[in-house]
Amino acid sequence: MMSTLQHPLVLDYLTRLEAAAVGLPPDARAELVTDLGAHIEEAASHTDGSDDSIRAVLDRLGPPEEAAREAGATAGGPAPTALPPAPGAATLEMWALALLVGSVVMCVSIVLIPLAPLALITGLVLLFISQRWSLRDKLLGLAAYGIGGPLALVALLSAPFAVSSESCSGGVRPDGTTWESCSGGAPDWLPWGAGALGVGLVVLWVWTLVHLYRRATASVAESVETAR
């Protein structure tokens, strides 16, 4: 008598099961196939072995994909998806944003400049350990505050030196006219360039702040929507 496991319907079922369980660890997959195979053999031995009776046994077992899914949910299987962020208050994220914006404010205030690096670094650490922001959000925050901030500060502090390094000499020509020539110093476009850069940075900071704030407070569904 042909073994039940060689029956085309059973072979087909077990093949589908193996395929559906491909994401499981090998031992869990083998166990699942062995268990269901033994069940089918046992169940079929209580029937007349006809195609219809085999079909009924398989119908009662349910789709092999369902059993594999159940095993995936219980046997480790593919890496479990990360828990969605809790809908509660985003305390850590709010601190991160306050420190990042604070570091910029400290720089502008001049007197608090020494504290700015501390606020910036702490803010960046919080930014990167947050579970609500995606890597893209974090890189955006790093670019805007971690790189844009220090660059702006360096530019701000070095501007007076650029201007003061200008040296001029002048005198009175023999014909009585005066002359003056200047070298070094800031080129004519510098104030405009610095102004444009400054405005750009402020826009980047505000936009980044709003974006990160919304991403931190958005519900799971919204963040999925915006991440697309």
Place this chain on the structure above:
Amino acid sequence: MTEPVRESSALTQLRRGVLEHCVLALLESGERYGYDLVGELSAAGLVASEGTIYPLLSRLRKGGLVATTWRDSPDGPQRRYYSATPEGSAALADFRASWQAFRSSVDTILATERNRS
């Protein structure tokens, strides 16, 4: 293959919630092999797809709540026998206590709702 009638998701959720402990209760009353156990659960209306019991049993085994042994059967293939471990019995005792309280709470609320209408 025809699609089985979709059952109310509430019933499905309830089954899922109690199935594990119903398995433990059956195994506590005596060891069973897979096919027998599945048959009893199926007859009690506790499983829609019998195939999903085996992953559940595998999880219980890994959690140390059931023990298994393969044994020859008088006729036909080897059978894998399942039995409840002491840890399984302890988990079942906890569930029994919780279940009594849970069931009477639900019964009370359901009765209240019906009397109001």
